[in-house]
Amino acid sequence: MKILVTGGAGFIGSNVVDLLLHHGHDVVIVDNLVTGRYSNLNPAATFYQLDIRSSNLSQIFEKERPEVVNHHAAQMDVRRSVADPLYDADVNVKGSLNVLECARKYEVRQFIYASSGGTVYGEPQYLPCDESHPIQPVCQYGGTKYMTELYLYMYRVMYGMDYVVFRYPNVYGPRQDPKGEAGVVAIFTGQMSRDETVTIHGDGLQERDFVYVDDVAEANRIALSLPSGGYVYNLGTGQPTNVVQIFDALKEITSYSKNALFSPARLGETRRIYLNSTKFQTETGWKPKTSLMEGLKKTVEFFRQTEIVN
Ligand code: NAD
Numbered sequence: 001m002k003i004l005v006t007g008g009a010g011f012i013g014s015n016v017v018d019l020l021l022h023h024g025h026d027v028v029i030v031d032n033l034v035t036g037r038y039s040n041l042n043p044a045a046t047f048y049q050l051d052i053r054s055s056n057l058s059q060i061f062e063k064e065r066p067e068v069v070n071h072h073a074a075q076m077d078v079r080r081s082v083a084d085p086l087y088d089a090d091v092n093v094k095g096s097l098n099v100l101e102c103a104r105k106y107e108v109r110q111f112i113y114a115s116s117g118g119t120v121y122g123e124p125q126y127l128p129c130d131e132s133h134p135i136q137p138v139c140q141y142g143g144t145k146y147m148t149e150l151y152l153y154m155y156r157v158m159y160g161m162d163y164v165v166f167r168y169p170n171v172y173g174p175r176q177d178p179k180g181e182a183g184v185v186a187i188f189t190g191q192m193s194r195d196e197t198v199t200i201h202g203d204g205l206q207e208r209d210f211v212y213v214d215d216v217a218e219a220n221r222i223a224l225s226l227p228s229g230g231y232v233y234n235l236g237t238g239q240p241t242n243v244v245q246i247f248d249a250l251k252e253i254t255s256y257s258k259n260a261l262f263s264p265a266r267l268g269e270t271r272r273i274y275l276n277s278t279k280f281q282t283e284t285g286w287k288p289k290t291s292l293m294e295g296l297k298k299t300v301e302f303f304r305q306t307e308i309v310n
Contacts, residue, residue, distance in 0.1 A: 009036025117167030236275030
């Protein structure tokens with residue numbers, strides 16, 4: 001089937017694109033390359049360099065007529081959402097609404113959306129969080145990511161559009177930006193490979209749920225065969241891992257010799273969050289298959305190889 005992937009030049013989106021193409025789907029990518037890269041683009045996909053906020057987006061829908069939209073384009077940096085909440089809302093709310101309006105006008109059958117389980121629940125009342133946990137984000141990004149979930153619900157009630165919301169945990173793996181502000185695995189791997197001092201914000205005991213990107217891509221593929229409806233699913237291992245544990249594991253894999261530097265915790269960060277994904281697992285048979293150690297090794301190997309290539 002023809003699937004339009006927004007953010008398909010980014011970290012997660014490009015891994016989703018590769019898997020969809022591998023399974024014989026026809027893929028169209030819309031990405032403005034603000035954080036995405038040409039080198040992530042699969043040449044078998046049709047690529048449009050465009051901002052999701054652009055009024056020209058409808059021309060792409062008119063021409064391509066996708067059956068499914070997989071929406072990954074976003075401002076995805078918590079710190080930037082705190083520093084520049086207007087930009088965050090512009091991309092994540094207005095941009096998403098523009099994509100959704102095009103999907104409605106051009107009768108897209110299903111809308112798959114990458115939301116954020118790490119931020120929409122805020123500081124959890126219980127752990128691991130399931131989908132019924134109250135929504136109480138403590139950063140602007142969590143709020144704007146949730147807003148699109150609300151629009152999807154409205155569009156289902158009003159227009160009958162099928163949708164799948166995935167609330168992602170901390171996704172890591174090949175192509176995550178090692179120079180970015182988000183994604184501790186990629187950042188630490190990059191710093192260790194350049195033998196730079198690694199900085200841990202806060203005491204490093206903040207807990208997260210780390211899922212390897214291939215497992216997330218597989219969930220996006222499985223979503224295509226869900227029966228008509230509106231679904232909200234957490235993805236996650238249900239297991240907490242703290243930042244110091246990630247540092248120690250990467251230190252071992254990369255044979256890094258320095259100690260970490262600790263700096264003050266950053267505004268808008270949740271202390272502990274890990275997700276119960278039993279609902280999606282039970283309904284579809286999906287499982288996060290890649291163990292943390294295996295995923296970290298694959299990630300380090302990817303960065304080693306791309307450093308040689310570049
Ligand atoms: P990323 O920055 O690598 O990917 C985002 C992509 O969207 C990039 O290719 C970027 O160029 C594109 N983009 C951004 N603004 C755009 C705009 N205005 N118009 C067109 N394209 C635009 O980030 P990622 O980690 O791959 O995140 C992908 C999605 O998953 C995002 O929606 C993010 O909120 C969500 N998510 C990610 C994580 C994670 O752990 N990485 C966790 C929860 C949710």
